[in-house]
Amino acid sequence: MRGVDRPIAVITGASSGIGASFAEQLGARGCDLLITGRREQILRTRARELKERFGVGVQVLVGELTDPAVRAGLSDTVRNLPRIDWLVNNAGYGRGVAFTDDEYEEQRSLLSVHVEAIMELTHAAVARMPAGGRIITVSSLAGYGVSRRSAVYCASKAFATSFTESLALELAPRGIGVLALLPGFTCSDFHRYEAVPKRNRGIVRWMPAETVVRAALRASDRGRIVCIPGGANRLLYLLMKLLPRTTVYRLMSGGVRKMLAGDTGHSSSHSTRPHPRS
Ligand SMILES: NC(=O)c1ccc[n+]([C@@H]2O[C@H](COP(=O)([O-])OP(=O)(O)OC[C@H]3O[C@@H](n4cnc5c(N)ncnc54)[C@H](OP(=O)(O)O)[C@@H]3O)[C@@H](O)[C@H]2O)c1
Numbered sequence: 622m623r624g625v626d627r628p629i630a631v632i633t634g635a636s637s638g639i640g641a642s643f644a645e646q647l648g649a650r651g652c653d654l655l656i657t658g659r660r661e662q663i664l665r666t667r668a669r670e671l672k673e674r675f676g677v678g679v680q681v682l683v684g685e686l687t688d689p690a691v692r693a694g695l696s697d698t699v700r701n702l703p704r705i706d707w708l709v710n711n712a713g714y715g716r717g718v719a720f721t722d723d724e725y726e727e728q729r730s731l732l733s734v735h736v737e738a739i740m741e742l743t744h745a746a747v748a749r750m751p752a753g754g755r756i757i758t759v760s761s762l763a764g765y766g767v768s769r770r771s772a773v774y775c776a777s778k779a780f781a782t783s784f785t786e787s788l789a790l791e792l793a794p795r796g797i798g799v800l801a802l803l804p805g806f807t808c809s810d811f812h813r814y815e816a817v818p819k820r821n822r823g824i825v826r827w828m829p830a831e832t833v834v835r836a837a838l839r840a841s842d843r844g845r846i847v848c849i850p851g852g853a854n855r856l857l858y859l860l861m862k863l864l865p866r867t868t869v870y871r872l873m874s875g876g877v878r879k880m881l882a883g884d885t886g887h888s889s890s891h892s893t894r895p896h897p898r899s
Pocket residue numbers: 633634635636637638639640657658659660661684685686687711712713714734759760761762803804805806807808809810811812830883884890
């Protein structure tokens with residue numbers, strides 16, 4: 622896949638939404654790409670388009686990241702690349718089911734994508750990353766929130782943010798930039814099964830995935846460690862940080878929870894509903 626001196630970017634979950642936008646914007650920066658996802662046909666079409674538009678090499682790796690063998694295979698592939706200039710840990714999904722109402726195995730699987738895949742891939746990639754390399758982990762504002770129907774989602778995103786912040790300190794002396802991206806309500810396939818209309822209401826402001834990714838790359842270029850894209854999302858973040866926790870619990874259990882349900886309560890792309898493979 623590799624052109625002579627082109628940088629290499631590895632992006633998980635690039636078949637749609639935020640990951641697809643990262644593939645486009647890093648392709649536009651002249652990176653050769655390794656993109657992953659489960660919907661093979663969509664991924665291969667995207668790969669063809671990216672090659673044509675940007676003249677870069679694109680390698681596709683199709684696999685279910687809840688599967689330890691797939692995660693190990695992806696890590697091996699990454700270790701065998703000549704170098705990695707960008708790693709974007711993006712793949713993720715919601716269950717939209719209360720922890721105790723769901724099969725335990727489904728909840729554990731969610732954790733394996735949001736926690737184990739990020740750890741494994743980051744560990745593998747850093748070994749191949751020169752000074753100037755970048756790691757972006759797509760976490761969520763939900764990591765600061767609480768939810769009656771997304772306990773593991775919120776907890777795993779809290780892990781992703783905290784892990785990434787510490788890693789930024791760890792890797793700074795090696796000249797590697799590390800960024801946690803904390804989107805709020807973002808238009809993507811994440812919400813494709815929700816009946817709720819995606820309209821702006823009160824503090825809820827939906828953002829296009831391209832805008833979120835542009836903000837992330839700009840923040841990474843500036844050496845930031847955390848990026849919360851969009852003014853409304855930054856206000857939400859402040860409210861979650863500054864309000865007494867008991868107030869946050871009350872709000873998230875009542876009407877405000879419904880209003881804020883986009884990323885924290887009603888999504889599933891895994892197995893509560895059939896997953897489109899193409
Ligand atoms: N959309 C939002 O409102 C929002 C807000 C905050 C944070 N986020 C985070 O942003 C990230 C990207 O989500 P998105 O909004 O762009 O949603 P999306 O359009 O559904 O994209 C998710 C990507 O992750 C891949 N993926 C999901 N589960 C996977 C699994 N088990 N194994 C392998 N690949 C898997 C999907 O691939 P396939 O579909 O091909 O399997 C897809 O490419 C996620 O980490 C999500 O938690 C989203």
